[in-house]
Amino acid sequence: MLNQETRSTIAQQIFDCFTHRRQIPLLTQSHPEIEVEDAYRIQEQVISRFQADGRQVKGYKIGLTSEVMQQMAGTTEPDYSSVLDHMFVESGSCLKCDDFSDPLIEIEIAFVMKQTLKGPGITEADVAAATDYILPSIELVDFRVARAPGMDVRDTIADLAAVGCVSLGSQPKRLDEVELGAIRGDLIINGSVQESGAAAAVLGNPLTAVAWLANKLSEFGIAFEAGDVAFSGSFVRAIPVQAGDSVIARFDSGLGDVSLQFD
Template identity: 35%
Template structure:
């Protein structure tokens, strides 16, 4: 893809989000699209959101589980940017029509107290820079069709990355924990939709340790001269499959001693 094509795709995604509609698969429109192309499109989308007055508050890591990587035939996670209008309080009700096709994932959020960067960052450096960890839910959405209606071709990793890693919202639980005092590999959740258990999982589903996800992100950002800043929130990756969130649904994630978090979606 050319720089002009990156910008055009970023604008198309921005307008799709603004207007509550979906665009066609970028991977079909640009068959030779690379991961670098996808992140360039994401950067163009992020630039439009900043120009519209939105403020960056952190990052999300996606595709950390083996099952999701196998499904997309990749061997690496992806990342996206969190903005201030994506943050919802625990127990919030999402207004009808806010998202196109929302889904929910359970994750452990890292709250950063100090900057951390560098291609050789260590696990210890990440822990030193982390103020606390907290239970959270990520709201996913897609401004790109999940599948092309004419060919049946499903979206691929370049589509997802371009679309800000399908990022749409974050719901933070109220509980805060010292990351060194909790074995995050065993921090898990029971996720219910409308009172019915839909998914369960453990932090170990995220690259064997959620901290590993943060290390991966810092090293990836270092390739672009970036890093994590103090005060940012980082979603470390889901340890459950995405669960559809239709209008009128309610989600409760029970993390046991680690905490709890909930969100509901208003009826259409």
């Protein structure tokens, strides 16, 4: 377990990485005594620093939703992070790769809440009742804690679960209009399909992922509020992007496309 001073120092280092793009070494190597609770407390402090600058939490993301990724990260459950308002970018935006440290692209289903959802004890039915609609989304994954052999969930949690930015589609669907687990999506880069998958790859059902997230948030006194966006986890492998790339996330079930360009 880390002391409060060490947590604060690490949080400041990660916060500074968002501005200076200088990655820091694995926390599990520089601070081998770090625990999962330390990592979440560091994450809280990074978020608090953004809030002190006027940023607001607009949603939450879940990561490590596949068993393979959990095994690689040395954990038996997903991780999560808050997503701040300035991390939301419009579909069709052109982003500069130099604004990120190590950008990769994922695609997933986003849930927009119509009412408060607070754990513990949240079920998939509770999530469905609290959801206003779903949207297709792109998540740009980025790493302030540099990827290296030995990286595990403690490194990613402290690093805001590696969120860089997110982009939402513009064709909402109610849950009763789609078969959620059967939704398929393609990740298309420069006109070529790089990854394809189905939403059921996310813990068997994205509703399960959001229920887990609601219950996990409750451990830290947090609840989903109306208007919050829950990113339920990628159902394809993350693909690196570079300057000049054109990215499209193409979903079936009437959800449409989300796109980003990179300079």
